[in-house]
Amino acid sequence: MRADAARNLRAVLRTGARLLAEDPATSMSAIAAAAGVDRRTVYRRFPTREALLAAVFQTKLDGSERVLDEARLVEAPVAVALHRYVEGIVPVSREWPVDVRRMMRADPTADVRRSEQSGRLDRFVRRAADEGLIRGDVPVAWARAMLDDLVDTAAHRFPDLDPPQAADLVVRSWLGGVGHG
Secondary structure, three states: OOHHHHHHHHHHHHHHHHHHHHOOOOOHHHHHHHHOOOHHHHHHHOOOHHHHHHHHHHHHHHHHHHHHHHHOOOOOOHHHHHHHHHHHHHHHHHHOOOOHHHHOOOOHHHHHHHHHHHHHHHHHHHHHHHOOOEOOOOOHHHHHHHHHHHHHHHHHHOOOOOHHHHHHHHHHHHHHHOEOO
16 A cells, blocks of 8 residues: 555544544545545545444454553553553544444454453453452452443543553552552
């Protein structure tokens, strides 16, 4: 792919993610205009809004998978892995603000990937519980839901927090809220 074509594709995907997160009915023409490309450029690559949305979701899942791999959820100490995960996933969530659960109804492949990624986080939270970092009176599912909500809050409600600051707050809040302290 030529450099300008790759740049245009990235602009369309980013702009599409942002606009479709704000309004799922956003037209392809509006996305093209906001991305600074001709509408034919968008339609050549994505014949429908659903095709564009599927590409956005796949790109977000690619980013999430990279973050999960780099966090070393199995090998690194829990607090270190958690910090790496949050520091990496906050920018991915901000760049690709679409809700992947929406796509699952239409794309079984994306659903499998999302489920696998979710399972990795479930196992990580279970590991934190098994290592005694989560209080015994806190259900593991509750701890996982809190982690997801804290990450979402850091990424979207506090956009001025840089990723390391967001990770510091999430780690302290999560381990202090459901952990021993």
